Amino acid sequence: MLANVTLGRSAVDDGTNRKRAWLIITVLGLAVAGATIAYMTMNVRGSWSFVFELRSRRVMAMTLVGGGIAYSTVLFQTVTGNRILTPSIMGFDSLYVLIQTVIAYFFGTSVFSNFGPRGMFLLDVSLMIVFAGILYKWLFGRKDSDIYVLVLVGIVFGAMFGSLTSLVSRLIDPNDFVTLQDRFFASFGSVDKDLLGIAAVLLVATSLYGWRLTRTLDVVALGQSHSKNLGVEYHRVVNKVLILVAIQVSVSTALVGPITFFGLLVANLSYQLLGTFKHRFTIPTAVLLGVLALVGGQLILEQIFRFNTTLSIIINFVGGIYFIGALIREAKH
């Protein structure tokens, strides 16, 4: 379906679409800038430097997370050739939390003093690449990969990783567990500041690398047989994308914890806004939408409604409803 839309649209009105895409990207960019400035300056009382430092750390985390999730979701959906499956729905972010917990179980708190938070993070990310790869190959390696079966299995895997995480975290010595708890259950309220720097480096590096693949990905979106005919080394591209996705999912989960439906929302919204599936446009639009949704959403919740840290709950509510709608729509075809 994805492929047909791409071909049909781009053949007919490529020029107008391109203009429209640039317009959308510019407007979104301005909106992100506006939301960021508003978030940084609204209702500042007391020490400026303190507020500035706290808020800039949060804005940075939200930018990285929103952008990372959006970016990885678009790439993942291209490779899997559908619009309802995302890394989070496949259970990748629960997998990351599980890996973290299992490492802590086997090595105890000493792992933090030996490796330091950054070393520990890199260890998690490398294991994540391996296990996310295995999970992906195992599921997609089957011959008749019905998309609904994959989504259902992915969701149940996510539930299993969640249960395993709480099982393993209860097996950890209760004293150790208390010291680890802070680090493990990240949220928008408590962003891990030790990880911000390395998270930024990893995200920027993977994003730049992914940007080089955009034209190849436009071909990959046509499906395995078409892209092979057109001379694309399909499996190599898929493997590269999977590594990128695993890294980006790890980074965003490490910073603020899992937000299941966020990627689904921003990726689909950007396809709908653009009317094209060219990655040159979909990636920046989705990334800007992601950042805007988080910064703008947090701005509205914190400063206007005076709520705190309920953003991911609201995203899951809206995303869940959107997902049900998408399923019902798709199932009608």
Added chain:
Amino acid sequence: MSSSPTKLDRAVDSSPTEGSGSVSNPERVRRWHLVVAAIGLVGLSLFSLFVGVSNISFTDLFSGDEEKLEIFFVSRVPRLFAVLLSGSAMSVAGLIMQHLARNRFVAPSTAGTIESASLGILVATMFFGTQSVMAKMVISVLFALLGTLIFLQLLRRITFANVIVVPLVGIMFGGVISSVTTFFAYRYDLLQTMSAWTNGDFSGVLRGRYEMLYFAAAATIVGYLFANRFTVAGMGESFATNLGLNYERTVNLGLALVSVITAVVVVTVGAIPFLGLIVPNIVTMSLGDNLRRIVPVTAMSGAAFVLVADIISRTIRYPYEIPVGTVVGVLGSAIFIVLILRGRTRAS
């Protein structure tokens, strides 16, 4: 109302079963199956009675040690009953639900029923405080019923009812409801309280705190008495109506039973995920899907499954306990994945 009209009985006994591929054989569930299952269950139950932090042996019961006797009758025996009652009731609820939705992957945990019941408890707690057990139960039953009805309405919108899409929509629907629950729990500072019923746990079961589960047992027995009607209803609306069944009323009765069972279990011990899904599936796979015959086996298997999970949860990190919901969550989701993938290879 007579529970088993003879016309329906004959229809059920002579009709081939649809779905799981196995042809129903009237003598498939033999008496010795039940006897073996019952002996296994009694053995497990006895074992469960003597597992725990304070060491109670069989002879202690006759030596007149008052402290040990008290622990035995205030904690161990009620716990065993709670496990057996909730395990069997949830499994039978899942079995009824499968037939009503005509989909083997639909159960209280994949139709939003458990999540709606939780939301009901939260609402009851917000308005009547944490102590009002009766209010919690009534409101939770109503919410469970309403949530399941909404889910069934959603299903009607899926014209092409893929066996996988239905539970998928149900799980998502449950997720949406639980995000509403979390939102309000967060606003009213009830997150801590809420965790008591979102994850099943038998460690708090004492004499005087589990007796509500007998409501679930009663609902299970009613389900057994009306089993033939649910079997017929599971053959589809027009077919059931042709056989003289009041389809609408049967479906409503089934939903009411499922809601009562789910709400009572969630209120007293907390949610036990995937239980109503996997137990009926495994039983149906090996014994066909004539409800009347497999209800007893399903009830016993469900009880045994939860009993094993409860023993694991008490011994894996001895002397600490792990909530049984977590153990069942791991086992249940793994089995569910196998069921989905197996179902697919068999279909192709």
